[in-house]
Amino acid sequence: MNLNDLTSPFDEHGRCLPIGLGAPALAQSRRYFQITPPQIDYAAIHARTTKHLGDTGLASDEFVRRCEALMQSLRDDPQTTNITRGIAVPFLLPQAEHADYGEALEQHYIPAVEHAFAKTFPQYRFTNHDKAGLSGKLSVAANSRHERLLQAMQQGPVVGYYFPCLSEYSLPAALERVQSLPEQFLMAGGYDTSAALVGTPGLLQRTDGYPPLLWLAAVQADKPLAGYFYEAYGYNLTFNRRPHFGQAAEYWNSGLTVLG
Amino acid sequence: MTTMTNETQPNKLTPEEQAKREGLRVRKPYVAAKLAAISEMEERGEISPIIRLEKSYLCNFQCTHCSAEYYMDRHQKKVFKIEDARRKIDLDDIRELSRQADELGLARFVITGGEPLVMKDFDAVVEAIDPDKHYIITDTNGWFLDLATAKHLKSIGVEKVQLSLDSMIEAEHDAFRNKPGSYKKVMRAIEASVEAGLNLLLSTVLVKGRAKSSEFLEMCKFATERNIGLYVSYAKPTGSCTDHPEFVIEKEDADILRELEKDYNVFTHMTPSYGSFKGCITVKGIITVTSTFEVTPCPYIDFSLGNLRETPLKEVLARGMRNPWLGPYRPDCIIGEDPQFIKLHTEKTKGVTQLPVPWGQGFSDSDTLIG
Numbered sequence: 001m002n003l004n005d006l007t008s009p010f011d012e013h014g015r016c017l018p019i020g021l022g023a024p025a026l027a028q029s030r031r032y033f034q035i036t037p038p039q040i041d042y043a044a045i046h047a048r049t050t051k052h053l054g055d056t057g058l059a060s061d062e063f064v065r066r067c068e069a070l071m072q073s074l075r076d077d078p079q080t081t082n083i084t085r086g087i088a089v090p091f092l093l094p095q096a097e098h099a100d101y102g103e104a105l106e107q108h109y110i111p112a113v114e115h116a117f118a119k120t121f122p123q124y125r126f127t128n129h130d131k132a133g134l135s136g137k138l139s140v141a142a143n144s145r146h147e148r149l150l151q152a153m154q155q156g157p158v159v160g161y162y163f164p165c166l167s168e169y170s171l172p173a174a175l176e177r178v179q180s181l182p183e184q185f186l187m188a189g190g191y192d193t194s195a196a197l198v199g200t201p202g203l204l205q206r207t208d209g210y211p212p213l214l215w216l217a218a219v220q221a222d223k224p225l226a227g228y229f230y231e232a233y234g235y236n237l238t239f240n241r242r243p244h245f246g247q248a249a250e251y252w253n254s255g256l257t258v259l260g
Numbered sequence: 261m262t263t264m265t266n267e268t269q270p271n272k273l274t275p276e277e278q279a280k281r282e283g284l285r286v287r288k289p290y291v292a293a294k295l296a297a298i299s300e301m302e303e304r305g306e307i308s309p310i311i312r313l314e315k316s317y318l319c320n321f322q323c324t325h326c327s328a329e330y331y332m333d334r335h336q337k338k339v340f341k342i343e344d345a346r347r348k349i350d351l352d353d354i355r356e357l358s359r360q361a362d363e364l365g366l367a368r369f370v371i372t373g374g375e376p377l378v379m380k381d382f383d384a385v386v387e388a389i390d391p392d393k394h395y396i397i398t399d400t401n402g403w404f405l406d407l408a409t410a411k412h413l414k415s416i417g418v419e420k421v422q423l424s425l426d427s428m429i430e431a432e433h434d435a436f437r438n439k440p441g442s443y444k445k446v447m448r449a450i451e452a453s454v455e456a457g458l459n460l461l462l463s464t465v466l467v468k469g470r471a472k473s474s475e476f477l478e479m480c481k482f483a484t485e486r487n488i489g490l491y492v493s494y495a496k497p498t499g500s501c502t503d504h505p506e507f508v509i510e511k512e513d514a515d516i517l518r519e520l521e522k523d524y525n526v527f528t529h530m531t532p533s534y535g536s537f538k539g540c541i542t543v544k545g546i547i548t549v550t551s552t553f554e555v556t557p558c559p560y561i562d563f564s565l566g567n568l569r570e571t572p573l574k575e576v577l578a579r580g581m582r583n584p585w586l587g588p589y590r591p592d593c594i595i596g597e598d599p600q601f602i603k604l605h606t607e608k609t610k611g612v613t614q615l616p617v618p619w620g621q622g623f624s625d626s627d628t629l630i631g
Contacts, residue, residue: 026584028630030600033590125522129532209511210592225305231591233532234518242537242589245305249588250629251539 008079009181014086016165016256020180023172024248033212033251035087035164038200042067042090045199048119049092052112052198056094056157063092066159070260074161079182083256086165089203091195093158097150101190101219102134109194110239113201113230117237120201129240130228137222143179144187146218152259153191159260162188162196164214166254171227172246174217174254181256188255189218190228196255197230197237204232210251215244217254276487280459284395284419291395294367299536301365307577309541310368310397311361312548312559315349315385317374321401322438323426325465325507327499327559328374330615331550340613346552351381353553353568354388360573362393370422372399372548372559377409383416391417398422399463402449403442410449410456420459422491423449427464428478436465450488463491467507471516480524490526492517494596496560497606509596530593539591543580554616557586560595561605562615563622571619579619584629600629 010016018025046060056063067090074080098104106128114126140146152158166174178187188196193216197203204211213231221227226243244252285292298308317332329335336342358369369389376382376398389396397420398413405421413421423446427433430443453460462483470476483490494514495507520526527533529541538545542557543565549555554564555576565583566576581587585594585601594601608622609615616622 026629030630032598032600032629129535129537131535207512207515210590213589213591226303233591234515236518240537243303243305247588249590250584251588251590 008082010080010082010086010165012082012085014083014088014163014165015167016083016177016181018169018173018177021173021176023176023246024170025173025177026168026248026250029168030250033167033210033253034206035203035211036206037087038089038203040088040090040200045090046092048116048199048201049094049195051119052116053092053109053195054094056092058092058157058159063090063159066260067161070159070161070258074258083163083165086163089162089164089196089200091160091162091192091199093153093160093191093195095153095156097154100135101140102136102138105138105190105194105219106134109191109198113194113197113237113239116198117201121205121235124234125236127233127236127238129238132241134228138190138228139220140189141175141187141218141220143175144189144218145178145185146187146189148186149189149192149257149259160192160195161258161260162192162255163258164188164212164253164255166217166256167212168248168250168252169254170246170248170252171215171217171244171254173248174215178256184258186257186259187218188216188257190216192257193230193255201237204230204237205235206232212253213251215252215254274487288392288395290392291367294365295395297365298367299534302536306365307544307581308366308368309543309545309547309577310370311357311366312370312372312546313354313357313385313389314372314374314548314550315354315381316379317551318378319373319375319401320378320403320439321375321442323500324436324438324504325426325467325495325499325501327496327501328372329500330562332374336613342613344552344614346614347569348551349549349553351384351388354385355390357549357568357573358389358394360568364574364577366394368395368397370397370399375401375403377404386416386418391419395419399424400449401437401439401442402446403439405445405449405452407452407455410452410458414456414458418458420461421449421453422461422463423453425462425464425479428475428482432475450486454486461489461491463493465495466492466509466513466517467495467504468509468513471509471513471520477520480520480526484525488525490524492526492528494528494593496593496596497602498560498562498595498609502606508602511592511597514592514597528593530591537589539589540594542586542594543577543583544587544589547577547580550616554618556616557623558595562609562612562617563605564616564619565623566619579623579625582625583623583627585623585627
C-alpha cells in the first residue's frame with residue numbers, strides 16, 4: 001500500500017497502521033492488550049506534575065488551554081483525527097537540560113513516577129527492577145525526532161500529549177514508522193512517557209484484562225537489541241529493561257508524542 | 261501434575277538459598293555452572309526451559325483437576341475403549357534427550373507423570389537423565405514419600421521434590437484428590453523431604469475464588485513460616501478440568517495472588533524470579549516431553565511442537581519460539597486466561613483420543629493470532 005493513498009495513518013481505534021515497514025510489526029491487532037481510557041483531569045495532572053517533577057511556571061489554565069488547542073488541531077485534520085480516538089494522555093514537563101539522559105531519567109523522572117504512583121495508590125507498589133543503573137547508558141535513538149522534545153525542554157516548560165498508539169510493533173519498526181508520519185509526531189522516550197505517568201499514574205491499571213507494556217522507544221540502550229519500559233504487574237507499576245531482539249509482540253506498545 | 265522451580269522474588273536471595281546454591285556448586289559444579297549461565301543465555305536471546313518428562317502416566321490418585329488424565333491408559337480404555345499403540349519412550353530415548361538438552365545448555369529436568377514414585381524404573385530414569393549433567397526434580401503426590409524414600413531420592417541424585425497440596429483443610433484436600441488419607445501423607449512427606457535434605461516446593465492449584473479464601477491465606481502462611489516455596493498453578497480448562505470450566509480463574513484472582521507475593525513465599529510460573537521476567541513461560545521457561553516423545557509447550561496445552569523421533573529438540577524449540585502464541589513475551593497465562601486461545605484449544609482437542617494433537621494440526625508454522 002502506498003502511504004500517500006491513506007487518508008489517515010491511524011485506524012478508527014487510534015492505532016498507527018503498520019504499513020510500509022521493513023522491520024516486524026503485527027499487521028492486524030486483535031486488541032487483546034488494551035489500556036482503559038483514563039479520565040483526563042487537567043487540574044490534577046498539573047498539580048501532580050508540579051508536586052513530583054517541579055514547578056513548571058505554567059499556570060493550570062494555560063496548561064488546559066494548550067492541551068485542548070493541541071487536541072483540537074489534531075481532530076480538525078483528517079490525516080490526524082483518528083489518533084484522538086485512541087488513548088491520549090496530556091503531560092507537562094518543566095524546563096530542563098540534562099547532560100546525561102540516563103542519569104536524569106533514573107534520578108529524577110523515574111522517582112517522580114514512583115512518588116506520584118505511591119501518592120495515588122498507597123496500597124500498591126512501584127518497583128524499578130533495573131538495578132544496573134542508567135547513568136551513561138542511554139542516548140536518543142536515531143531518527144526518533146525525540147531530540148525536538150529535548151530542545152523544547154531547554155526553551156521552557158513543555159506541554160504535550162502522549163499517544164501509546166504504536167501497538168504490536170518491534171522497536172525498529174516503531175522507529176521506522178515515525179519517519180513517515182507528519183512532522184509533528186515524535187517518538188516518545190523516557191522523559192515524556194514518565195511525565196504522562198506522573199500526571200496519570202493509573203494509566204496501566206486494569207482490572208478486567210491486561211494493559212500493554214510501554215517501551216521508551218526513542219531511547220537507545222547501551223546494547224542495540226535491548227530497551228527500557230514501564231509495565232504493570234497486577235495493580236502495581238514497574239520499570240525495567242529487557243532484550244527485544246528487534247521482534248514484534250502483541251504485548252508491546254511504543255508511544256508517539258505531540259507537542260502543543 | 262504441574263511443575264515449577266523454587267524461585268523467589270528477585271533480589272531476595274535468602275542465606276538458605278545461597279547456601280543451597282553453594283552446596284550444589286561443590287557437589288555438582290557442571291550443573292551449577294549451567295544454572296548460573298541461564299540469565300546470560302536469556303540476554304543473548306537463547307532459552308533454557310525446564311523439561312518436564314512424562315515417562316509414565318501410571319498414578320495411584322485420580323484428582324479432580326489432573327492435566328494428564330486424558331493421556332492415561334485408564335482414561336483411554338475407560339472412555340474411548342482403545343489402547344494406545346504409539347511407541348513409548350525408553351531409557352535410550354531419555355539418554356538422547358538428555359544429551360540434546362545438555363548440548364543446548366538446558367539444565368533442568370522434572371520427572372512427572374502420573375505419579376513418578378510408582379514408576380518401577382524411576383531410579384533408571386534418573387540415571388538416564390544424568391544427575392551430574394542436569395538438575396533433577398520430581399513431582400509427587402507424597403503418598404509414598406516417607407523418610408526412607410526421601411533419603412533414597414537424595415542418594416540417587418534427585419535435588420528437589422515438588423509436592424502437591426490442594427487445601428489446608430484435610431477433608432477438602434482429600435476430596436479434591438479423591439484419596440482419603442492423602443493430606444496426612446503430604447504432611448509426612450514434607451517432614452521427610454526436609455529431613456532428607458531435599459529441596460522442597462509445595463504446589464497447589466488455584467481455582468476461581470480461592471485466592472480470596474482464608475484457607476489459601478493459611479497455606480501461604482504455612483509455607484512461608486517453614487521457608488518452603490508455594491508454587492501456585494492456575495486451574496486450566498484442560499484434562500480433567502475440561503469438565504469444570506467454573507474452576508478457571510479471572511484476572512482478579514491472578515491480581516490478588518500478585519499482591520500476596522509481596523508478603524508470602526508464594527509464586528506462579530509468571531512471577532518474576534531472580535531478575536528473570538518471562539511472563540507466560542511456554543517454551544521460554546518450560547516444555548513437556550510426553551510418553552510418546554511429543555513435545556508440548558506447557559503442561560496444559562495439548563498441541564505438539566514436534567516428535568523428538570523425527571525432529572531434533574533444537575528445531576522443536578525454534579518452532580515454539582517463532583509461534584505467535586508461544587514465543588513473544590506476554591504477562592498472562594495463555595491457556596489459563598486468554599479466552600481466544602482457550603476456545604481454539606478446546607475446539608482442536610475435542611474428541612481427540614490420543615493427545616497431544618500432532619504438529620501441523622494444533623500448532624503449525626502458519627499460525628496467526630487472528631483468523
